[in-house]
Amino acid sequence: MNGKYTSRSVYDRIQKMDKIINSLGRWLGERVDILIMPRFGSSKKFKVRVITVVLAFILWVTVTGIGIFFFIRAYDYNITKADNRLMRVKMQLISDELERGRKYLELTRTTESQMRQMLGMPGGKFVNMPKGWEEKQEKADARAKAMFGKDLKDFDTEEFEQYIDEIEDTAQTRLAGFQEIAWYYANAREGLHSTPSIRPSTSRISSGFGYRLDPFGRRSTKRHNGLDFAGKPDSPIMVTADGVVRHTGWVNGYGQAVLVDHGFGYSTLYAHTTGIRVKAGDVVKRGQTIATMGSSGRSTGTHLHYEVWKDGQPVNPRNYFK
């Protein structure tokens, strides 16, 4: 019963659709009058089929659609053009910033020179740039200007990379320069440890540096290259700066002596000792007891003969402690 009802319903629908199509066909095939009435002159009357009108409508819609499409495309193009202009302005800003960064980097070169002067450092391989360096710099400036002035489409990525590489090179050179300064400074601080700066003995000073009277009251022609400390036998002798023991043992005229190298042009000598506690090659620290006071060698009594040498010349040890 239900199935019968359904098949009949479908049949009814098909029949209905058939009727609509037939009437639509008839309607499309029908002729209508189109009357054109100009303001002046006689009117004209066309007899056209409905299908013609429908096709004309479809054609009109299509043409309008294409028109809109092209309009949007032109609009897009203009937007892109504006974007490009904006991009160029942005590029200009970036290039200006980059150039400024590079100039600042150059300024650090002056700072580096000043630091070296302040530290009493030699020029160093990084400060003395190769000849024609400034010319090269000017050329780089001109190249940068030309590169950033170009149209976007002519923008050369390789050229830009080279430009960035150059900045990186300069930065690395500067960094190496500053590292060299840091290294030098650290070593200069080491130099403080290597400069004699304490008394080698707590005993009293019995003879100064320079010319002195000989035991017969005449002014000796022989310089006294050191300082004498007269004290009790076996009182400690301290090394006056960090260093490396260069020699221990008998030295003519000096008896049992200890010679210590401190680097930075300094060495110290401790003579007429007994009980040497170090040997050649030992690393010693300032204040360390290296020997005891005696009277070995050409000596008239228990004393320490102490010398300070700077750059191959004996200097007054009195200037190396308070």
Ligand SMILES: [Zn+2]
């Ligand atoms: Zn002496």
